[in-house]
Amino acid sequence: MVKNFDLVIIGRGSAAFSAAIKASEITMHQAKIAMIGYGYLGGTCVNVGCVPSKYLIEAAKVAQNQRYPKYPGIKSIEPSIDFKKLMNSLREVVNNERENKYINVLKSYENIEVFDGKSSFISNDTVKIDSGEEMSGYNFIIATGSKTKIPDINGLRETGYLTSDTVWSLNYMPESLGIIGGGFAGLELGQAFQRLGSHVAIIKEHETIVKGIENELGNELIKALGEEGIQFLLKRKVKKVYKKGNKKIIETLHGNETEKIEVDEILMTSGRTPNIDNLGLEKAGIKYSEEGITVNDKLQTSNPLIYAAGDVVHRKYKLETLAAREGATIASNLYENGSKKINLQEIPISIFTEPQLASVGYTEKEYNEKFGKSMSRTIPLNFVPKARLLRENCGMFKIVIDEKTEKIVGVHVLSPYAAEFIIEGVNAIKNNLTYLDIINSTHIFPTVAEGIKLTAQSFYRNVSKMSCCME
Amino acid sequence: MKSSVMEKKVTLRIFGMTCNDCVKTVSEGLKNAGGEEVSLSLDDGMAILKIDDVKISPEDIAKIPVFGEKSRYKAQIRKVE
Numbered sequence: 386m387v388k389n390f391d392l393v394i395i396g397r398g399s400a401a402f403s404a405a406i407k408a409s410e411i412t413m414h415q416a417k418i419a420m421i422g423y424g425y426l427g428g429t430c431v432n433v434g435c436v437p438s439k440y441l442i443e444a445a446k447v448a449q450n451q452r453y454p455k456y457p458g459i460k461s462i463e464p465s466i467d468f469k470k471l472m473n474s475l476r477e478v479v480n481n482e483r484e485n486k487y488i489n490v491l492k493s494y495e496n497i498e499v500f501d502g503k504s505s506f507i508s509n510d511t512v513k514i515d516s517g518e519e520m521s522g523y524n525f526i527i528a529t530g531s532k533t534k535i536p537d538i539n540g541l542r543e544t545g546y547l548t549s550d551t552v553w554s555l556n557y558m559p560e561s562l563g564i565i566g567g568g569f570a571g572l573e574l575g576q577a578f579q580r581l582g583s584h585v586a587i588i589k590e591h592e593t594i595v596k597g598i599e600n601e602l603g604n605e606l607i608k609a610l611g612e613e614g615i616q617f618l619l620k621r622k623v624k625k626v627y628k629k630g631n632k633k634i635i636e637t638l639h640g641n642e643t644e645k646i647e648v649d650e651i652l653m654t655s656g657r658t659p660n661i662d663n664l665g666l667e668k669a670g671i672k673y674s675e676e677g678i679t680v681n682d683k684l685q686t687s688n689p690l691i692y693a694a695g696d697v698v699h700r701k702y703k704l705e706t707l708a709a710r711e712g713a714t715i716a717s718n719l720y721e722n723g724s725k726k727i728n729l730q731e732i733p734i735s736i737f738t739e740p741q742l743a744s745v746g747y748t749e750k751e752y753n754e755k756f757g758k759s760m761s762r763t764i765p766l767n768f769v770p771k772a773r774l775l776r777e778n779c780g781m782f783k784i785v786i787d788e789k790t791e792k793i794v795g796v797h798v799l800s801p802y803a804a805e806f807i808i809e810g811v812n813a814i815k816n817n818l819t820y821l822d823i824i825n826s827t828h829i830f831p832t833v834a835e836g837i838k839l840t841a842q843s844f845y846r847n848v849s850k851m852s853c854c855m856e
Numbered sequence: 857m858k859s860s861v862m863e864k865k866v867t868l869r870i871f872g873m874t875c876n877d878c879v880k881t882v883s884e885g886l887k888n889a890g891g892e893e894v895s896l897s898l899d900d901g902m903a904i905l906k907i908d909d910v911k912i913s914p915e916d917i918a919k920i921p922v923f924g925e926k927s928r929y930k931a932q933i934r935k936v937e
């Protein structure tokens with residue numbers, strides 16, 4: 386028997402939850418919604434993504450501060466780490482978050498029915514779950530997320546590897562870790578493991594660590610992580626991987642030279658690929674490519690009654706914030722007759738390393754390529770009084786403005802707490818502010834966030850010669 | 857001058873109705889906006905009405921004040937014949 390719904394959502398992650406809850410709110414819990422998926426409720430973010438990674442990063446920070454206290458007079462101690470205990474606590478936090486923010490939340494929404502299984506379209510208005518159940522809907526949202534892209538490397542499967550899905554079940558700390566691919570997850574986990582006591586090497590085919598970020602910030606971040614002991618093996622193509630005793634060997638090609646590194650574990654962070662296999666997209670008339678599902682600016686696929694949100698959509702970045710925003714936007718477009726669009730230039734990104742990299746809008750290169758001319762200013766972190774008090778000097782601030790209108794089009798920060806205050810850049814871009822508008826807003830002294838104001842000031846004065854009390 | 861009429865039958869899925877008063881409010885809203893032969897079911901939230909497309913389009917009927925931003929009622933166009 387086919388079950389009928391107003392809205393069928395394929396997926397149970399961030400995009401799906403956001404869409405289902407917003408749609409329920411708008412329709413006074415009257416839209417009949419099906420949410421289909423497999424694995425733990427909540428999808429990537431809570432189970433194997435944002436939540437466990439940020440937990441491990443914070444724990445590793447504590448170990449690092451014990452080992453290298455920043456202030457003279459405070460004695461360094463080698464942290465004593467019970468890795469299994471730490472990982473047990475991480476898993477407990479994940480379970481609690483899932484329970485409180487997903488499982489329990491759903492109890493308030495009787496209109497949302499959750500189904501277990503993999504599903505695929507059998508026509509343009511019906512999907513079938515592998516259990517045999519069929520659901521038809523007036524509208525659909527495809528929110529099936531993404532998975533780690535595993536390149537075809539000789540011997541990889543036989544040798545075994547970890548991904549950001551499996552690394553959380555580790556109970557012992559690998560003495561050495563080879564991370565293949567950089568990216569957000571590779572850098573974040575790489576630093577966390579290094580700080581917890583592992584020897585980490587990050588192997589990348591390209592010279593840049595994350596595609597699409599300001600190069601100077603990326604290079605500074607590599608420098609900072611390198612100073613902590615992470616080995617960056619850039620411009621290396623992994624040729625093969627094999628086992629030697631208890632160790633794993635990664636053989637790479639650097640120019641014409643073959644190099645080998647020996648590690649205890651391999652972690653693959655070689656990009657993400659959208660979950661579009663076996664979804665029967667052709668049967669519903671949905672266009673897609675290897676990069677994901679194609680949507681218009683209202684998030685409709687090539688079948689106007691079917692929408693897509695989150696990591697499965699063809700996008701530059703894959704983020705929880707974007708997935709959730711897309712889900713809520715679709716709900717509004719469906720039930721409030723909206724034609725809401727998301728301006729991707731207003732979506733901030735962050736790499737939660739230390740220092741943190743946070744960025745919003747265009748890089749200088751992107752803006753120049755697209756619109757002609759821009760102006761930019763970059764200041765080093767040590768121009769910011771608070772950074773000096775924190776005894777931090779690795780980092781920088783960069784603002785990109787349109788040359789004619791002087792409106793801010795990009796804000797890029799590498800500093801402590803950058804993710805906490807990049808919202809100032811988001812608001813500047815969203816509200817078409819100029820650098821003068823930033824200067825004319827009073828910032829708290831002393832904060833790292835003042836770096837944004839100082840960078841704005843540097844468009845017209847030499848901030849290295851300024852008193853720190855000048856507005 | 858000849859006035860042209862472009863009659864269309866519109867089926868709407870209406871959300872937010874919980875009682876007969878709601879049905880009355882929504883029906884009146886639809887009629888005030890030019891909807892004719894309005895039939896509305898509280899059970900399944902479906903409404904069928906006729907409109908003159910010259911006066912109001914199906915897209916606009918879903919945006920009339922009774923379905924406005926602050927209203928508890930929302931309408932989704934399901935069929936236009």
Ligand SMILES: Cc1cc2nc3c(=O)[nH]c(=O)nc-3n(C[C@H](O)[C@H](O)[C@H](O)COP(=O)(O)OP(=O)(O)OC[C@H]3O[C@@H](n4cnc5c(N)ncnc54)[C@H](O)[C@@H]3O)c2cc1C
Nearest residue numbers: 397398399400423428429430434504529530695696704705
């Ligand atoms: C290690 C790591 C750290 C991250 N940290 C951050 C961060 O700090 N901040 C941030 O913004 N983002 C972060 N992200 C990214 C973020 O987690 C994702 O962008 C987000 O979770 C994507 O949500 P989604 O709803 O699109 O997909 P998911 O949450 O992956 O959900 C996909 C759902 O689809 C279901 N599904 C898949 N195929 C089918 C099918 N055929 N039939 C039925 N169901 C199906 C799955 O069961 C799942 O429920 C991180 C990601 C990783 C891996």
